[in-house]
Amino acid sequence: MALTPANQDAFFREVDEELRAAQLKRAWRRYGVLIGALVVLALMALAGALYWQHRRAAALDARAEAFDGAIAALGDGREAPARAALGTLAADGSDTYAVAARLTQAGLAQSKGDLKAAAAQFRTIAADTNVPQPFRDLATIRGTAAEFDTLAPAQVIERLKPLAVAGGPWFGSAGEMTALAYLKMNQPAKAGPLFAALAKDKTLPETLRARAVRISGQLGVDGVAAAGEAG
Structure with missing residues (x-):
């Protein structure tokens, strides 16, 4: 029996849907494992980034507390623990707190009248390309002031x-x-x-x-x- 135009349209739609379903099944069999692996990797990368950000924030908070503690110790006249904390901060990393610790160490030397040591420390900071420029400029100013007379x-x-x-x-x-x-x-x-x-x-x-x-x-x-x- 010949198909009417309406029946033909329905037949072609049905065939087309079956073809698409078959193509999807073949694609999933071929690429399903790969897609699943990529999704897992993406989730792992996201989790890793979030964990790294959390650890970094926690580390920065700890360094901020250590620097604040060192400054408070200096204000209280407890120079030995302050110097120890500043030394740890200065040696461990190149973030803002490390630079601030180095500047404070140089300032301590200057306050003790050791202008030669202070100027040398300020010059080292000013020449350090890993240090942000505003801190390098500050070190240049402080170092020049320390050795201005010489x-x-x-x-x-x-x-x-x-x-x-x-x-x-x-x-x-x-x-x-x-x-x-x-x-x-x-x-x-x-x-x-x-x-x-x-x-x-x-x-x-x-x-x-x-x-x-x-x-x-x-x-x-x-x-x-x-x-x-x-x-």
Whole structure:
């Protein structure tokens, strides 16, 4: 018996569905194990990432507590345990707490009057490319301050040149040391305008600006007017 058009459509749909079902069965037999393995691997990778993040967060929390404890110990006058904790933090890793511990160690040496050791430690941090740039810049400032009296003025100027920029985050300290270095080189024509620029920068501490006003005035530059413009 011949199929009517309606029956033909139903027949073709049925055949098409059976073909698709057969193709799916063949595909699952061929690739089902592989797909299952990939799903398991993806779940394992996700679990591993979540576990690693948890462990990392826990480790950072522990290091934060250790650093806070070391600073508290220093504040209480318990220097020996503070130094021990700082040493462990500084030696174990290159994260922020390791860098902060190294900076604190150098600061301790400076506070004890061991300027040579402090400057050497600050220089090591400043030269460490694994340390974030803001910390390296801070180490450059602190190290230069520690050995300012023993450095040649030209060395001070060259070292601080990238930081002694008006409007920059380190302009106060770097600009002042650079201006003083120019004075030591008997170059008041370069020192005066720099002191005036410091006096004009209202983001700087008032004590620094007051010094800049006084010295620039002695050098014949109107730092008072510059400070007034800034206000």
